[in-house]
Amino acid sequence: MRKVFSRAGIVALSLALSVPVFAGSAQAFDGPAAKNSWGCDNSSNRVNFSYTPGTVTTTVYYNNHCNYTVRAAARIEDHNGSVSHECFSIPAxxxxxxxxxxxxxxxxxxxxKC
Incomplete structure (x- = not known):
């Protein structure tokens, strides 16, 4: 029977496998990427949002093409099922x-929309 790994190779492999998988940035795999947008009043311009839900935090990217401040809300559900709405403003x-x-x-x- 042929030897597949040397002793040093087995030690290196066991060390590599002992590193937790979550040590890296797991945020990219926590939820599907999503987008949302809506039109500005009396204009063909839009306000655009994109985000990828994370385990602990979620970063929302926005681009407001409107000529006025837009109010938006993030909907977040906690562990017991209650939903909160965190409103925020996006300058023109x-x-x-x-x-x-x-x-x-x-x-x-x-x-x-908030």
Whole structure:
């Protein structure tokens, strides 16, 4: 029978397998990427949102093409099923991001009009 691994190879493999899988950035795999947008009043412009729900936090990227401040709400469900709405304002013509903390047992539902 042929030797597949050397002793040093087996030690290296066992060390590699002992590193927790969650040591890296697991946020990208916590939920499906999502988008939402709606039109500005009296204009063909839009306000756009994109986000990938994470385990503990979710970063929402936005781009407001409206010529006025837009109010939006993040819907977050906690471990016991109650849903909260965190409203925030996006200045006219602003492109940036905002981070929401939902906790390890919470779930980020989405972005809606406030």
């Amino acid at each position: 013509g602003k492109k940036s991001h905002i981070k929401f903390q939902q906790g390890a047992s919470g779930f980020f539902i989405g972005i809606y």
